[in-house]
Amino acid sequence: MSEQLIIQLIVSGLGMGFIFALIAIGLTLIYGVMNVVNFAHGEFLMLGMYASYLAFATWGADPLVTLPFVVAAMFGFGLLVYYLLIRQVLGGSMQAQIFATFGLMVFLQAAAQFVMGADYFAVRDSWLSGVVTVGGVVLPVPQLAAVAGASLATAALYLLVFRTAVGRQLRAAAQDAQAASTLGINPSAMYALAWGIGSACVGVAASLLSNFYYVFPRVGAIFVLLAYVAVALGGFGSIHGALVAGLLIGLLQVLTGFFVSSELKFVPVYMLYLAVVLLRPRGLFGRS
């Protein structure tokens, strides 16, 4: 087993891991602020990927160029979903909230298939394609870009949430909406912001992912399943947890896919989840 191969696997595992982490951070942020699990989160990813692909196919705009626009559009889409749908069920039972985002998932998936058909589309020969050779190790550029782009985005998110006034308000609303509102923070605005930021994270993931993954109506389901596991593994509501668990899952599934079997590549991830929550029932970083 050559060192070169190991490095390649790690890079590609980290590439996937950062994608999972970005999706999971968006999910956990929304959950942390308002205790709602967004079942349509994978479909947000799918929409972002279609946006990226369509811009490329129509205008030849590279996914890297359209990334800021996709992110902005997804931010707006998150706000839209919050105001049109989520706000209506905020006062409702947990069931109602599950229905709302689950219905949205089914609807968006079907809508994508209605408009685009069930075909697989791929962005071919974008700027971020091919390989680079670093010290004799051949590395795929799209995965390297995913690592770089996603770690930048995660860093930016950390700064926003943990170092700015808005982030402080967001965390205050997450801790205790009632108390936050007595301090002049509008919880509804914070909820909306969480949906916006959560969707924007997915927008970054979608743009980066479109460089090396096909887009089709059910693409979100594949990624979001592991993102849910990442959220739970890290601890619901914990941003650190989502990041660490996302990376761990990315690495683990790539390594198993290579060394064991590509059909079974998610099984060790699932077993890891079970093992962790048996020792720590609230995940790696969960608060009790």
Place this chain on the structure above:
Amino acid sequence: MAAMPARPSVSSAVALLVLAAAALALPLAIGERPFELRMATLILLFAVMGQGWNVLGGFAGQVSIGHGLYFGLGAYTTVLLALRLDVDPWLGLVAGALVPALCAVLVGIPCFRLRGHYFVIATLVVAESVFQIFTVWEWVGSAVGLELPVKPEGLANFQFHRDKTPYYYIALAMLVVVTGALWWLRRSPLGFVLRAIRDDEDAVRGLGFSPQAYKSIAMAISGAILGVAGVFHAQYVLFVDPFSVLGLHISVLVALFAIMGGVGTLAGPILGAAVLVPLSEYARIHFSGSGRNVDLLIYGFLIMVIAVYRPDGLMGLWQRARVAAIRLTSGRKGSDHAPDVHLPARRRVARHDPRPSA
């Protein structure tokens, strides 16, 4: 007031009799139309599965999105027994209930230590792992699946080839038996403990009951019912493969039908299946010639509408209608009678409002 039945059980009994007669006569009305017969059978099958899910998810409040696992295990058990050991299908039915029940208890041992979303994800993770293992495991047919050996038709062989009506009646019998058993279960001490666990697990533990043990019992019953449904499915289509019996969509649909019908109620899963199966089947044939999934488009939209306007599910809608009817028949002095009618879900909605009172 006189026009109104004093006890709802009388009207319920009449309604049940009418429903039973209608269910028995349905194949006569359907006649020789295979599409409608298949749909009616599917409704019954999904209603049975929903009832099974409800024992754990509704009564005991432990929401699982991995229940396709027990459906699949039931189907695989009977097919494997028939293929490898030439076991009688009715013995296969017994085994197809026992094996999933046992597996459910085993799954429960680690999973029941978890609460809320952590439990939900754990059920999903276990079911998906088994699904992936079955797709590569040669002995169980891997991704290709296994065919059940075709035998002469008849009740003894649990196979009917030309006329599929017997399947309908078997499914109906299953639904009646399961629903009856659960009706009894809900009133039994076990049923009360399960509902107490749903409402406050720590209080139940404080009273000296072991929530883990009771949840395991609920899980075993739930798994057995799903397993029986799986056996029926295998005998009905004479084939199993991982995707059609272990796929995630089975787990999701079962939970969805039970929840949309009305969580924790006996009529909920039946109502959910009776409304949602035809909705998806008709939408599929009317709109989906193009393969563009208009059925799911409508489906998703309806789920969102229900979430916003009727979060307590179809049962809530039914109860609303009953309140309205009672008010009408009692001369519009409705407010005096309103407390007679249970609207539990509504009250729960009011209590869980996370919004600040602004």
